[in-house]
Amino acid sequence: MKNFTNILSFDIEDWFHPEIFSGRFPMEQWSLLESRVKKNTEIILTFLSKKRLTATFFFLGWVAEKYPAIVRDAAREGHEIASHGYAHRMVTHLEPEEFRADLRRSLDILNSLSAAPVAGYRAPTFSITKSSFWALPIMLKEGLRYDSSVFPIHHDRYGIPEAPREPYVIYREGEQELWEYPMTTVRLGKVNLPCSGGGYFRLYPFPLSVQLMKRCQQEKRPVIFYAHPWEFDLDLPRVPLSLLGKIRHYRGINTFLERLNTITDLFPFTSFREAGLAGGRQ
């Protein structure tokens, strides 16, 4: 990393997009469901503006198409516009040509709404794993310069536990490089403990999150922090889930904003682009 700073990023999707609901809310139903993403993204934009913070917004193409104004607002306020794909399908569930079409559709929309070309991608559900590395040359070909989708942990849905924990060039073709900014972990014995926001940030006791982030600062390892608009929604629709699903998905939503406020007071955060990590683009 050129300058030491932590990265703040948001995966902009509606409350019914997470993988946990993929069987329950198929894409044909999305437009019939109550949409809450605009209001929740506005909460994030207001928070960032009050705190004079800049972040990277990985927009789902489906959301950008439905609410182009929030993409324009985010871009106008100096945030980096990046891609979370179009239809929130895990890359590991796609054929290469399906992935290319999904990515291209999202980039066409986002590039038309953003003054600068989109350089970054975050796969739905961190689904760049060893079985989807075929997607890397496609990302580079479609104009991306970095990916932030690899989680170097064991998890039932994603993860490459032995992947590098620092930023690295994950794919190269001639002069062109695709950088990987893996989700942040802290090494504890033989285990990589996530220190990257989202559900982990909601589930850990808050002092533990702060301690882990402090350790990253001491080791001069930036925290790449992620969150979703639905994690700020105090009236998030409750869908019956297994006990584990309920804990993972709903716990800690009521204190997310307050916690984010505290960690952004404690540690410096900015977007990939402002940190000089978007491959010289935007």
Ligand SMILES: [Zn+2]
């Ligand atoms: Zn997502």
